[in-house]
Amino acid sequence: MPSNRPTSRDLPGDNAWEGAPSSGALAYLGSQFNRHLRASLRRPGELLNPLVFFLMVVTLFPLGLGPAPEQLSAMAPGILWVVALLANLTVSGRLFVADFEDGSLEQMLLARHSLALTAMAEVMVHWLLSGVTLALVSPLFAAMLNLPSAGIPVLMVSLLLGSLCLSLIGAIAAALTVSLRRGGLLMSLLIIPLNVPILIFGVAAVSEAANGYNASAWLALLGAFACGGLVLAPLAIGAGLRISMDT
Amino acid sequence: MAFDSFEAAWQMAGHGPYVWGAYALTFALLCYLVVSPVLQMRQIRRQIVAQWRRQGSTDLAVAESGDAKPAAANSPEASNAP
Amino acid sequence: MWSVIHKMGSPPWFYRFAGVFLRWCLPLALAGLLVGALWGLFIAPPDFRQGNSYRIIFIHVPAAVVALAGYYLMAFAGLVSLVWKIKMADTAMRAVAPVGGALTFIALATGAIWGKPTWGAWWVWDARVTSMLILLFLYLGVIALFEAYENKAVAARACAVLALVGTVNIPIIYKSVDWWYSLHQPASIKFTGESAIDSSMLYPLLLNIGAFYLTFACVVVLNMRAALMNIHRQSAWLTQELTHP
Numbered sequence: 382m383p384s385n386r387p388t389s390r391d392l393p394g395d396n397a398w399e400g401a402p403s404s405g406a407l408a409y410l411g412s413q414f415n416r417h418l419r420a421s422l423r424r425p426g427e428l429l430n431p432l433v434f435f436l437m438v439v440t441l442f443p444l445g446l447g448p449a450p451e452q453l454s455a456m457a458p459g460i461l462w463v464v465a466l467l468a469n470l471t472v473s474g475r476l477f478v479a480d481f482e483d484g485s486l487e488q489m490l491l492a493r494h495s496l497a498l499t500a501m502a503e504v505m506v507h508w509l510l511s512g513v514t515l516a517l518v519s520p521l522f523a524a525m526l527n528l529p530s531a532g533i534p535v536l537m538v539s540l541l542l543g544s545l546c547l548s549l550i551g552a553i554a555a556a557l558t559v560s561l562r563r564g565g566l567l568m569s570l571l572i573i574p575l576n577v578p579i580l581i582f583g584v585a586a587v588s589e590a591a592n593g594y595n596a597s598a599w600l601a602l603l604g605a606f607a608c609g610g611l612v613l614a615p616l617a618i619g620a621g622l623r624i625s626m627d628t
Numbered sequence: 629m630a631f632d633s634f635e636a637a638w639q640m641a642g643h644g645p646y647v648w649g650a651y652a653l654t655f656a657l658l659c660y661l662v663v664s665p666v667l668q669m670r671q672i673r674r675q676i677v678a679q680w681r682r683q684g685s686t687d688l689a690v691a692e693s694g695d696a697k698p699a700a701a702n703s704p705e706a707s708n709a710p
Numbered sequence: 711m712w713s714v715i716h717k718m719g720s721p722p723w724f725y726r727f728a729g730v731f732l733r734w735c736l737p738l739a740l741a742g743l744l745v746g747a748l749w750g751l752f753i754a755p756p757d758f759r760q761g762n763s764y765r766i767i768f769i770h771v772p773a774a775v776v777a778l779a780g781y782y783l784m785a786f787a788g789l790v791s792l793v794w795k796i797k798m799a800d801t802a803m804r805a806v807a808p809v810g811g812a813l814t815f816i817a818l819a820t821g822a823i824w825g826k827p828t829w830g831a832w833w834v835w836d837a838r839v840t841s842m843l844i845l846l847f848l849y850l851g852v853i854a855l856f857e858a859y860e861n862k863a864v865a866a867r868a869c870a871v872l873a874l875v876g877t878v879n880i881p882i883i884y885k886s887v888d889w890w891y892s893l894h895q896p897a898s899i900k901f902t903g904e905s906a907i908d909s910s911m912l913y914p915l916l917l918n919i920g921a922f923y924l925t926f927a928c929v930v931v932l933n934m935r936a937a938l939m940n941i942h943r944q945s946a947w948l949t950q951e952l953t954h955p
Contacts, residue, residue, distance in 0.1 A: 553875055557868045561858050570854050571872065574847040575879050578886035585893055606882070617875050620792070624867045637752060640762035646827050650766045650820040651747060654773065657812055658743070658925060662736075665932040672939045673952055680949050 409494045413502035421510055431468040431511045432518055438464045439522050450527045457526035458536070458587035462580055464522075465515060465540055466547060466573075472511050473551025474568045476503065477559045477622065486559075486626060497619030504552045504618070512544025532591030535600065542603040543583040549607075549614040550575045556621030579606060719796045721938050722947045728935040736928045742921030749914040757911075766824040768914055772922035774817035774842060778880075780810030780926060781845065784852070785877040788870025798934075800866035801941075803873065804856060805933035809926060811849035818842050837891035841884050848876045 421428070442460050443453060453460075480486045480503070489499040519540050520533050528536065554571040561567070586599035631637040640647050717723045750768030757764040784806040791799035821839055822832045833839070852869050859865030907915070942948045 550875075553871075557855065557872060558858070567854055567858055570847065570851045574844045574851060574883070575875065577844055578879070578882045581886040581890040585890070613878060617871055620871050621868065624864055624871065627861075627864050627867075631752060640765075641756075643761055643763040643765075643827050646763055646823050647751070647765045650823040651751065651769060653819055653823075654769045654816050655743075655747070657816055661809060661812055661929045662740075662925075662932065665929070665936040668936045669932075669939055672936070672943060676939075676943055676949060676952050680953055 406494055406498060409492075410498055410502050413499050414505060417503045417506040418509070421506055427472075428510050428514070431472050431515060434471055435464055435468045435515060435518075435522060438467065439525055442526065454527040454529060454591075457523065457528035458532065458584050458591060460526060461519065461522060461528070461536060462539075462543075462583045462587065465519075465544065465583075466576055466580055468515065469511065469544060469547040469551055470569055470572055472507070473548065473555050473572065474558070474565070476507055476552055476555035477625075478555075481559045481625070486622060490623070490626060495619060496622055497615035500552065500556065500618045500622060501615050504548055504614075507552070508545050508548040512548055513541060515544060516540035528587075529591045531593060532587050535590035535596045536587045538600055539583045539586045539596075539603060542600065542607050543579050545607045546579045546603065546610050547576060549610040549618075550579075553614055553617045553621060556618045556625060558625075559622070560625040579603065582606065715794075715796075719798045721798070721942055721945075722951070724798060725935060725938055725948070725951060728931045728938075731931055732928060732935075735924060736932075739921060739924035739928045742917065742924060746914060746918035746921045750918060754911050754914050755908075760828055763824060763827040766820050767911075768918045769922075770817055770820040770824060771915060772919040773813045773820065774838075775919055776922045776926045777810050777813035777817055777842070777845060779923075780806055780813060781848065781873070781880065782877060784810060785870075785873040788866075788873040791866060792870045792874075797863075800863065800870075801934050801937045802930070803866060803869060804862075805930045805937060807849060807853050807856065807869075809929050809933065811846065811853060813922075813926065814842060814846040814849055818846060835891075837888050840891070841887045844883055844887070845880075848880070852876075 439460065442456070446452060446456065477486065477500070480489070486496075489496055492499060516537050519536055523533050523536055551568075551572055554568055554575075557571065558567055582599050582602045586596040586603065589599060590596040631640075638644055638648075718727075746768060750765050754765065754768070756762050784803050787799045787802040787806065790796055791803060818839070821842070825834055825839075826832050852872055855872055856862075856865045856869050859868060939948060
């Protein structure tokens with residue numbers, strides 16, 4: 382519904398839209414971040430979507446695998462991470478759709494600052510509202526699957542770092558498909574192969590910690606992936622959005 | 629030669645179905661990869677030549693000289709040209 | 711150097727070049743495949759541990775090698791297309807994707823067939839099998855994205871970005887799958903092909919790798935030539951080429 386979605390004109394802080402001469406890139410990023418955050422917080426229902434999805438799918442596993450606690454606890458790291466990946470997949474497809482439909486993307490293209498920077502503000506908001514909230518709520522799901530308590534802090538940290546990577550990759554695919562109006566299978570085909578390393582690092586970190594080993598190496602790998610993604614993904618996202626607007 | 633007889637090569641000491649199956653699958657796919665663009669090109673070529681004939685009927689002399697070349701003579705349109 | 715690149719980008723020049731290239735290289739490639747298959751099937755000695763089933767290596771490994779190289783080639787064509795906006799690079803990228811996907815499928819299928827007598831199962835989640843499967847998904851993603859766009863010029867640029875992202879990710883994927891595999895410590899399944907390989911097996915393997923590379927090049931050029939004919943079916947030069955050979 383483009384009509385009830387607040388656009389830049391409804392919101393304070395949009396004077397940076399064309400980029401006032403004094404505002405630097407960081408200030409611009411901040412103002413864009415604020416704009417997207419406010420717009421997203423006006424629809425709290427969408428905020429809950431990934432969490433509800435997570436809860437539903439986690440419920441399915443004991444029903445499918447049987448309720449034996451030790452079996453569930455052995456599988457918990459893998460289940461939690463796979464479901465986190467799927468939850469991210471369900472929301473990533475919508476990432477730039479609203480901006481594309483109401484023409485904000487065209488305006489961003491004309492802004493003084495690069496399109497990639499503007500898009501990154503949106504990705505960061507997306508990560509904050511889907512990935513970070515998921516990481517904060519994850520101990521609840523971990524308890525439902527009987528994950529050993531030693532694994533819970535590592536689960537949270539790995540989801541925090543990993544969901545940033547997932548959001549960055551999801552944003553690349555979303556930027557490339559935003560004009561296609563079909564998402565779904567195409568999005569999963571584009572995203573899932575690229576997400577394989579994140580899944581492996583994340584599950585390895587959680588299961589090492591759950592078994593009482595040191596998981597810092599895997600967390601470091603996730604962090605490295607996130608840093609590399611923060612540097613390289615904006616290039617691909619910007620290029621993808623530009624291509625999508627050419628159609 | 630690693631085998632004494634054709635029969636031995638066919639059986640490959642019990643591994644025959646696997647080895648022959650793998651080779652057959654591979655070569656079938658490779659053949660498809662080579663043949664499908666060739667067929668596609670032949671079809672496009674046929675369409676282009678047919679269209680050229682429809683448009684270039686005034687230019688019959690050129691058409692005749694074109695037909696005289698073996699490549700054009702092989703094409704089936706050579707017989708049913710208007 | 712630049713003049714060569716500009717020539718490569720000109721459809722009539724490439725069309726003629728493809729004709730000459732195929733006249734010489736396609737028979738050579740097919741002969742190479744035939745000799746390689748006969749050598750691998752009949753002349754190379756059986757492996758002392760795996761018996762005759764190892765003969766699948768002579769098609770499995772070349773298909774896997776060329777499939778991976780094909781992805782990098784596709785990404786390189788994508789980079790050329792994005793940076794220099796050369797249309798021929800789009801055509802090349804589009805021509806590579808299905809061939810690379812088919813070779814990845816061949817590598818997976820022959821690997822599965824080889825696995826049955828060797829490991830006792832059609833499918834084993836071995837590190838290399840898993841990496842190949844993900845490579846197949848990467849190829850399918852590029853093909854699906856290309857098909858999803860109506861405007862093929864835009865599709866080519868989107869696929870170029872995707873292929874480049876995939877190229878950055880492939881080494882990470884391969885390494886992570888390796889670690890994942892070693893982390894799970896498989897019980898008894900151990901693949902023992904990669905130590906020293908005897909020259910009586912190495913030479914046919916190298917011949918087959920060469921033949922697969924050449925076949926790959928020929929099929930890509932064939933696909934590009936077919937695509938050029940399709941795009942330029944109204945062009946005067948193509949009518950000229952076809953009617954006055």
